[in-house]
Amino acid sequence: MKELKHLNKYFKKYWRKLVIGLFITIVARILQLVMPSYVKQSIGVIEDFMASKIAESTAKELLMEYILIIVGAALLSGVFTFLMRQTIINVSRYIEYDLKNEIFDHYQLLSLNFYKRNRTGDLMNRISEDVSQVRMYAGPALMYGINTLTLFACIIPIMFLTAPTLAAYTLIPLPILSVLIYKISKVIHQRSTVVQQYLSTLSTFTQEVFSGVSVIKAYALEPQTNSDLTQLAIEGKNKSMALAKVNAWFFPLMILLIGVSNIFVIYIGGRQYLNGEIESYGVIAEFIIYVNMLTWPVAIIGWLTSIVQRAEASQKRINEFLQESADIRNSVDKDTPIVGKIEFKNVSFTYEDTNITALKNISFTINAGETVAILGKTGSGKSTILDLVARLYDVSSGEILIDDVPIKELNVNSLRKAIGAVPQDAFLFSDTIKNNIKFGKEDATDEEVVEAATNAVVHENIKGFSKGYDTVLGERGITLSGGQKQRISIARALLKDPEIYLFDDCLSAVDTETEEEILNNLKKASQQKTTLIVSHRVSSAKNADKVLVLEDGRLLQEGTHEQLNAQNGYYKNLYATQLSEKEN
Structure with missing residues (x-):
């Protein structure tokens, strides 16, 4: 008993x-x-x-x-x-x-x-x-x-x-x-x-x-x-x-x-x-x-x-x-307002379940309001950076600062409320499209929902459905294409209007023209917002204030598009390859 x-x-x-x-x-x-x-x-x-x-x-x-x-x-x-x-x-x-x-x-x-x-x-x-x-x-x-x-x-x-x-x-x-x-x-x-x-x-x-x-x-x-x-x-x-x-x-x-x-x-x-x-x-x-x-x-x-x-x-x-204890503990009861400056100091991180070291002694600073693109091969640690910013995990060593305050000294709820995240694998609930977009802001008006969907270049697709925004999606959004799911997830983040945007390769399932349109809309919508964009495409990095190139968990290159394209290395080679593919 x-x-x-x-x-x-x-x-x-x-x-x-x-x-x-x-x-x-x-x-x-x-x-x-x-x-x-x-x-x-x-x-x-x-x-x-x-x-x-x-x-x-x-x-x-x-x-x-x-x-x-x-x-x-x-x-x-x-x-x-x-x-x-x-x-x-x-x-x-x-x-x-x-x-x-x-x-x-x-x-x-x-x-x-x-x-x-x-x-x-x-x-x-x-x-x-x-x-x-x-x-x-x-x-x-x-x-x-x-x-x-x-x-x-x-x-x-x-x-x-x-x-x-x-x-x-x-x-x-x-x-x-x-x-x-x-x-x-x-x-x-x-x-x-x-x-x-x-x-x-x-x-x-x-x-x-x-x-x-x-x-x-x-x-x-x-x-x-x-x-x-x-x-x-x-x-x-x-x-x-x-x-x-x-x-x-x-x-x-x-x-x-x-x-x-x-x-x-x-x-x-x-x-x-x-x-x-x-x-x-x-x-x-x-x-x-x-x-x-x-x-x-x-x-x-x-x-x-x-x-x-x-x-x-x-x-x-x-x-x-x-009896399972939570790895992420909220040590601060009061709300802690977030502006958006992010700093990694000698951060290393190893996944407990696989024992894979995803980041190795990474250091960089992102000022509030900057747009930063993170590029690198699969498994280089790009998505891990976003997870650590949202404090889904705690670092193995080193320190992350948000607005010059150690991330562990911030209220977890305040931090996550200040973030609009679009994961690599877009997740939608078995609900209407409208409610899926309003997931980040339940009191949003219909006009705000339409505006967010328009900026995510998915409004026209939604209008084509028989019930429009009231269309009920299947489990995990199975009734939509991969690109539509990604864009609805982007609309959800845009509607939230957070201080920090985290986009994790969320344009991989859309064509280059749609990607270009979405990126232009994102640039307008995310002004004065700190934005991190993980991508495999250089096109996502061209208009960024800063580009971080990762390889095998280490920071390989850092700079603007022009600076990195002017020096021999991974970024220049990737840009040349993707440019030739586009021309062909």
């Missing part, structure tokens, strides 16, 4: 509702106990009438009175049982809501390294399936557990007060039941953990298949994919069946042991009645009702155990992620 201690803070949060639920549960069960005693008294009335101890009219009046009491108690017990469910089950839903929010909030705090190490399907499974298992513990398990304890606490003392010997024989199976539950619950815990882990594997596989369905179709891999899923499903079925086989032992064992208790009641109770040790065979009827009232609570112990074991396994998986 140690993993489930994480939920204690939520139980404390809703303790008033839980106390009310506990009170209602106790009242409901006490009302339920009215029936057995009055059944015994009703049988006693019949015995007295048969023995001519009371008149027929008196017997009828007493029987009617007892029947009304039994029916009234049953109705009240039903009302309180309804209120019990409304109270405790509702609390479990509140806890489910809070826990999902806690997990999601923590997910958002974790760095990119965390998402590189873990798969989307597993993340989704822990916030959905695992939380659902935990909710069963916080709701139904808690409710039925209180219900069971209340019945045991009330019925067993009454049985011993009524007929001690009969009660002792009747309850003999219960210790045996406890031992069996203890043994089987250990196996359930182990197999529940395996099942939950495998559900994550299955979720990850299906998520990747759906995301990469275009590749699967292009390579005609549907049969192979179906075969792989079949194997996963069979393995998952086997693991679930192994758990189900253990769970299947509970109810037959419960019913068997309750049946043995009933036999003891009839046999031992009958002998005691014949020997005059109990005054009425109504006691036997009372005990049979008690035993049957205990049937469901005793039988449900197995179900409760299974729920608790599953919840323990699920909460353990949830805790594993909640």
